[in-house]
Amino acid sequence: MRISTRCTVCEILENDYESYFMFDITDEIIIQSVTCPKGHPSVLILTHQRFELLFDMGLHALNDGYCREAATNFAVAVERFHEFSIEVMTAALKNNFGKPHEGNNFNSQYLTTWKKMSQQSERQLGAYMMLYLLSFNKSPDMLSNKTTQFRNEVTHKGTFPSKERVMEYGETVFNYIKDKLEELRHTFPEAFEYVSQKQLNQALEQNANGVLVQINQTASFNIDEETGELYHNSFEEALFTCSKFQFLKSDPV
Numbered sequence: 001m002r003i004s005t006r007c008t009v010c011e012i013l014e015n016d017y018e019s020y021f022m023f024d025i026t027d028e029i030i031i032q033s034v035t036c037p038k039g040h041p042s043v044l045i046l047t048h049q050r051f052e053l054l055f056d057m058g059l060h061a062l063n064d065g066y067c068r069e070a071a072t073n074f075a076v077a078v079e080r081f082h083e084f085s086i087e088v089m090t091a092a093l094k095n096n097f098g099k100p101h102e103g104n105n106f107n108s109q110y111l112t113t114w115k116k117m118s119q120q121s122e123r124q125l126g127a128y129m130m131l132y133l134l135s136f137n138k139s140p141d142m143l144s145n146k147t148t149q150f151r152n153e154v155t156h157k158g159t160f161p162s163k164e165r166v167m168e169y170g171e172t173v174f175n176y177i178k179d180k181l182e183e184l185r186h187t188f189p190e191a192f193e194y195v196s197q198k199q200l201n202q203a204l205e206q207n208a209n210g211v212l213v214q215i216n217q218t219a220s221f222n223i224d225e226e227t228g229e230l231y232h233n234s235f236e237e238a239l240f241t242c243s244k245f246q247f248l249k250s251d252p253v
């Protein structure tokens with residue numbers, strides 16, 4: 001998969017605002033060194049969380065008629081959303097925002113612990129549910145058995161779902177993530193910001209002398225800078241935006 005961006009140096013030095021160029025999206029996409037066709041080096045930072053990118057890819061797949069791929073991306077987006085939430089809730093509960101905790105390097109211990117559950121989604125789900133209980137003093141509303149069964153049939157049994165059924169699934173997942181994301185953001189703003197900005201801050205530290213280009217294009221769960229709320233209120237709105245917004249797949253325009 002390829003994404004397009006513009007070269008900031010071309011814009012600043014040459015007033016060239018049409019200097020689009022493409023690069024491949026990889027697992028290290030969040031921080032990536034690139035060079036534009038005119039030879040200007042930049043460090044690109046993608047500020048989306050992984051669950052946002054996955055959900056967007058699901059929207060693109062659905063718009064293009066790839067229903068199985070859409071459902072699979074939505075399903076993985078839920079799992080990565082749980083991962084993001086676990087980190088936010090842990091940071092909030094421990095009041096840990098990157099500083100060594102009680103003489104131990106809590107962040108290092110966190111990573112060690114995460115590795116022990118990173119290959120097993122059921123462990124992650126259990127961690128998410130218990131952290132949610134501790135954080136909000138209530139049991140989390142999870143996706144229904146019917147929704148989970150649909151996910152399993154697509155991802156494990158290789159079924160070919162109808163577009164209508166994937167639309168329904170996508171809407172359920174969108175609302176699930178949206179509601180919990182808002183709850184998390186409003187309840188733990190400091191921890192939410194800390195986890196959201198971690199990659200960016202890390203990149204800034206590592207590339208203090210480089211040209212940094214922060215990519216923050218509209219995605220499914222982006223926050224509207226004017227209202228401070230989520231940009232899209234419904235699955236249909238997000239789906240429509242993605243049909244017009246080719247950031248994740250287009251050739252240069």
Ligand SMILES: [Zn+2]
Nearest residue numbers: 007010036040
């Ligand atoms: Zn350039």
